[in-house]
Amino acid sequence: MKTAVMTDTNSGIMKAEADSMGIFLIPMPVIINDETHYEGIDLTETSFYESLTGGKNVSTSQPSPGDLMDLWDDIFEQGYDEIIHIPMSSGLSASCSSAISLSTDYEGKVQIADNHRISVTQRESVMHAKKLAEAGKSAKEIKEILEAEAYNSSIYIAVDTLEFLKKGGRVTAAGAALGSVLNIKPILTIQGDKLDAFAKTRGIKKCKQKMVEALKNDRETRFKDADDRHILIGAAGSNLTEEEAEEWKQMLVDAFPNSYVYYDPLSFSIGCHIGPKGYGIGISVCSKDYDN
Incomplete structure (x- = not known):
């Protein structure tokens, strides 16, 4: 089985680094004055904080169902058999529960690991998942390992x-x-x-x-x-x-x-x-x- 590892930009991993490591990435949306931007794509750290401190209306959101499923479909078209997706903690965002709900349409081929992490600790989970995938672990096995280690x-x-x-x-x-x-x-x-x-x-x-x-x-x-x-x-x-x-x-x-x-x-x-x-x-x- 060929297992793809996927995460979001809450892990601190941005597109160039994800591409270099063979990790699939979905950028988190940021809404600034009713316009949607994407972390690490068309919104830099400098421009984000300038907006935040400059009186603009800034909020974050979860990826749209369409964007998430389009990426999953694209990954399968590239020849992968399974996907292990590691989003930010379900306790901090609804993006994890939304992904779990959407994954039911993929008959077990998309596994969502809710391992309750964000930022630097979420990054470690992604890197661990990549090692496990390279070692031949299935998406389901990786999900079980990450969730068992969630609170470490x-x-x-x-x-x-x-x-x-x-x-x-x-x-x-x-x-x-x-x-x-x-x-x-x-x-x-x-x-x-x-x-x-x-x-x-x-x-x-x-x-x-x-x-x-x-x-x-x-x-x-x-x-x-x-x-x-x-x-x-x-x-x-x-x-x-x-x-x-x-x-x-x-x-x-x-x-x-x-x-x-x-x-x-x-x-x-x-x-x-x-x-x-x-x-x-x-x-x-x-x-x-x-x-x-």
């Missing part, structure tokens, strides 16, 4: 401004105003299904330190039995400069010297809610047959 990950995100959380109803206007005056920066966490509050600190520098401490605690408790070679650390950010991104990545390299560390921009689905200059960090435990 954590994400923490530090928000520089409360403005966009206020717009999304996650913090009151009064709370946002007070936070701005006191320079309070919230830290959010994603432990599978949803974005939750984790901690508050003063200043982004302390936020970064707090997140590193949280990830070290996860490593020493939840993931204490994992070999360093099977720990992936993902640094992420929203509209960071190259210097800021490299500094953040290096901070994590120093904190986790024996693990693989990389950097990805946060997806627009997250950036839309947290705004620019946010910092993210994720940890994933890889399967023993995943070769870094």
Whole structure:
């Protein structure tokens, strides 16, 4: 069986990289002033955040059923027998449940893995799926493996401004105003299904330190039995400069010297809610047959 691996841009994987790895990709739609754009296709990180901070009406959406099924049909026309599709977590978007519903028309040839991840942890799932497909695993087997390992990950995100959380109803206007005056920066966490509050600190520098401490605690408790070679650390950010991104990545390299560390921009689905200059960090435990 020839199994295709597919994901969306919430994984941090963009078209050029997906093409180079032989992974199929569907871009996530972004609506700006009632016009639909697509992450990584006709919408760059710079233009997205300029729109978000420039007073435009910005929201994200799930792929249309037609676009999703057209891509599946195209993959089969290219000679693949099965598809394993890894969308963002069902707890963060309806795109996963929509894909599951649409897949029923394909008589088991399209398998949707709801492994409750997004961003850097979702990327690890996609890379793992690719290795499994190359090893001859079926789409159904890959789905079962990914879903069994779903919660072997954590994400923490530090928000520089409360403005966009206020717009999304996650913090009151009064709370946002007070936070701005006191320079309070919230830290959010994603432990599978949803974005939750984790901690508050003063200043982004302390936020970064707090997140590193949280990830070290996860490593020493939840993931204490994992070999360093099977720990992936993902640094992420929203509209960071190259210097800021490299500094953040290096901070994590120093904190986790024996693990693989990389950097990805946060997806627009997250950036839309947290705004620019946010910092993210994720940890994933890889399967023993995943070769870094």
